[in-house]
Amino acid sequence: MKRSTLGWWYTTTGKARERRVWVTAGGIALALAFPIIDGFLGLGWEAKAVPIALFIILALGLNVVVGFAGLLDLGYAAFFAIGAYSMAFLTSPQSPIPWVAQGNQVNFFLAMFISAGVAAVFGVILGAPTLRLRGDYLAIVTLGFGEIVPLVIKNTPEVTKGTQGMNPIGYPQIPGVLFGASPIPWYYLIVAVLLLSVVITSRLRLSRIGRAWAAMREDEVAAASMGINLVTTKLFAFSLGASFSGFAGTIWASYLQVIAPEQFRFDVSIFVLVMIILGGLGNIGGVIAGGLILGGIDRILFDWVSGIVHGIGSAINNDDLRLMDVSRSRQLIFGIALVFMMLVRPEGLFPSARRKAELHAAEELGEPAAEQERAILVEVEE
Amino acid sequence: MPLLQVEGVHTYYGNIEALKGITLSVEKGEIVTLIGSNGAGKTTTLRTIAGVLRPRQGTIRMGDADLTKTPANQIVRLGIAHSPEGRRIFARMSVKENLELGAYTRSDTDLSEDYERVYTLFPRIKERLKQRAGTLSGGEQQMLAIGRALMARPTLLLLDEPSMGLAPVLVELVFRTIQEINALGMTVLLVEQNAHMALSIANRGYVLQTGTIVLTDTAKALAQNEMVRKAYLGED
Numbered sequence: 001m002k003r004s005t006l007g008w009w010y011t012t013t014g015k016a017r018e019r020r021v022w023v024t025a026g027g028i029a030l031a032l033a034f035p036i037i038d039g040f041l042g043l044g045w046e047a048k049a050v051p052i053a054l055f056i057i058l059a060l061g062l063n064v065v066v067g068f069a070g071l072l073d074l075g076y077a078a079f080f081a082i083g084a085y086s087m088a089f090l091t092s093p094q095s096p097i098p099w100v101a102q103g104n105q106v107n108f109f110l111a112m113f114i115s116a117g118v119a120a121v122f123g124v125i126l127g128a129p130t131l132r133l134r135g136d137y138l139a140i141v142t143l144g145f146g147e148i149v150p151l152v153i154k155n156t157p158e159v160t161k162g163t164q165g166m167n168p169i170g171y172p173q174i175p176g177v178l179f180g181a182s183p184i185p186w187y188y189l190i191v192a193v194l195l196l197s198v199v200i201t202s203r204l205r206l207s208r209i210g211r212a213w214a215a216m217r218e219d220e221v222a223a224a225s226m227g228i229n230l231v232t233t234k235l236f237a238f239s240l241g242a243s244f245s246g247f248a249g250t251i252w253a254s255y256l257q258v259i260a261p262e263q264f265r266f267d268v269s270i271f272v273l274v275m276i277i278l279g280g281l282g283n284i285g286g287v288i289a290g291g292l293i294l295g296g297i298d299r300i301l302f303d304w305v306s307g308i309v310h311g312i313g314s315a316i317n318n319d320d321l322r323l324m325d326v327s328r329s330r331q332l333i334f335g336i337a338l339v340f341m342m343l344v345r346p347e348g349l350f351p352s353a354r355r356k357a358e359l360h361a362a363e364e365l366g367e368p369a370a371e372q373e374r375a376i377l378v379e380v381e382e
Numbered sequence: 383m384p385l386l387q388v389e390g391v392h393t394y395y396g397n398i399e400a401l402k403g404i405t406l407s408v409e410k411g412e413i414v415t416l417i418g419s420n421g422a423g424k425t426t427t428l429r430t431i432a433g434v435l436r437p438r439q440g441t442i443r444m445g446d447a448d449l450t451k452t453p454a455n456q457i458v459r460l461g462i463a464h465s466p467e468g469r470r471i472f473a474r475m476s477v478k479e480n481l482e483l484g485a486y487t488r489s490d491t492d493l494s495e496d497y498e499r500v501y502t503l504f505p506r507i508k509e510r511l512k513q514r515a516g517t518l519s520g521g522e523q524q525m526l527a528i529g530r531a532l533m534a535r536p537t538l539l540l541l542d543e544p545s546m547g548l549a550p551v552l553v554e555l556v557f558r559t560i561q562e563i564n565a566l567g568m569t570v571l572l573v574e575q576n577a578h579m580a581l582s583i584a585n586r587g588y589v590l591q592t593g594t595i596v597l598t599d600t601a602k603a604l605a606q607n608e609m610v611r612k613a614y615l616g617e618d
Contacts, residue, residue, distance in 0.1 A: 208486075215472060215483050221434065222470040227458030227487035227534065 023285065031191050035184050045300065046183045050255060052295030053190045054248050059275040059291045060197045060284065061244025066273070067282035067352075068205060069237035070217030072139040074269055075126070075146020079119045079242040081153065081264035083249025085160060086115035088259055091170025096159045108172040112250045119246025120239040127238030131231060134220075146269050150261040165260030169253045179254075186255050193251065197244060202284050204240075213237060267331065271298075274338055280348030289350050294334070302327035383445070385410045385569055386431070386462075386538055391440035393423075393430045400426045402593040403440070408538065408571050413564050415572045415580040415601065417614055418590035424573040425467050427590070428540050431571070432464035433457040444538070459487045463536035467543050467573075469527040473516030477507060480515050480526055484533030493533070499566070500529040503559050521552035528559070538569045545576045557583050577614035581605045589614070 030037075031053075038045050058080060065073045088095065090111040095101045106114070130141050153160045160166065171179040172189060179185050204210050212233045215223040224230055253259045271294070279290020306326045313321030341348070384407035393401040401423050408414045416424045429435045431442055433454035442449040447460055458464075463484075472480050481500060485493050501508040504525040510518060515526060524544055531539055541560065545553040557579050564570050564583075574580035581587055581601045589597040589610060597607065604610050611617045 218472045218474060219470055224454040225464045225466055226483045227455045229455040
């Protein structure tokens, strides 16, 4: 699409845009140089960076569904599972597909795209019956879907090996690079997918479909009157979000080499949702920041705090403290953090201008606009 | 052949029959108005034409195209723009963004002429392009809703209660603008409670009562009609 027709959608101008360019360039440089910096400082964080970066891909995908299109999806981990199991079906010797089980494993990269496609199809399958739902109702249906998928996996052991899990799973083969125990090749693979995801989602936000999502989020009836096809627009959001999740699932399966239904439970969906809410719904930079912060707390800070608590426990000879695992309280800690955010800064740490406007309409616009907001709500309720 | 032909249309809300066989037509270049009291089915008629509601019976044709089963988003592409009741502007978007969305179906990217047309009709809109649409006054929001519909470059413009909630001086301005739009060659189907104003600018009119058309004539004749004068113009 031509720049001129999009001009208005670039909300930043001049200095702000310049700053954004620098932040983006700095972020990419830091991401690429991370293993070197890590080695230099002797932090040993490479193995932790892999899941953090992977979950940011998930967050970017969920941001398309929830942040851009305004469809609250609480079952996002289901697509993560579907991507992971598709990868296993295509590349594992335990695959239920006889041809694959006999040793004809599909190339990793090919399997990655096929699996993402499978996840996208499931996105449409979930999306189609929920087209007429919105808000709370949609959330409940997606929640159900998120519960059904791991249960089905668990209860069909003849296909998925059930709780025992599938193992091993194919891994990428690039001459000269060994995808094995060292996390560094995995890290670069994930960062590559992550950068691609950032490019795709940021272009989409500025595109025609991005405008359609924004309009649909605000008023479905008016959006349809503008000529926006609500069916395809919603389904596209669902399937695109699902395909990101599927992509992440394939890499995750291959990295762990074993997948089981427990890895794709409800708390994964919520963890990703908290990332985007904390960072700032709809804003790609905010989503990445939210992912880094939550991932960092979950994978790095908790270990560190646990270490200190253990040290104190040993010093004062208290067994409770010495054996305490802080990360087991993650749900509690993240729950409190989410409640606190909702009270203090509901738009997230780094909100998109639009989302901020939506949440602070009453303060900024004064009474008439707030009244109109209420009128819109009343109409929706009807 | 009329531009728009609605024949024997029945529309339901659940089990409630809101339209009980509406037949009307709009010729190219006309301003046609639907008048009637609350609940007569004026808005329902427009929403049925625009594809927001589906008729259970009857047909709607525009030229050669059958709109009866066409979804709302396709109808816009066929040249019918709908400025809905209650304006339904995108309150949190800027004025400019609202206009852009009006042109969503346009495949040609050069919209400058359309913007100019909207700015000429509504100079106030031009002053407020960067402002959030929700901060506009009621009159300005109505202008924006009409302007947004014009951005689709429709052949037929459906206007639902453009005078609703506006100060009398603004009502006059809006109606004058509708005449200007019509003078630019656009056909207008206008739903109004303000029968006096509607009949003063329309060529023809239909009077609706509880889902049926009870009277149709030229606007001039309707304004003279005794029943209309009593029921809708507030004269004895």
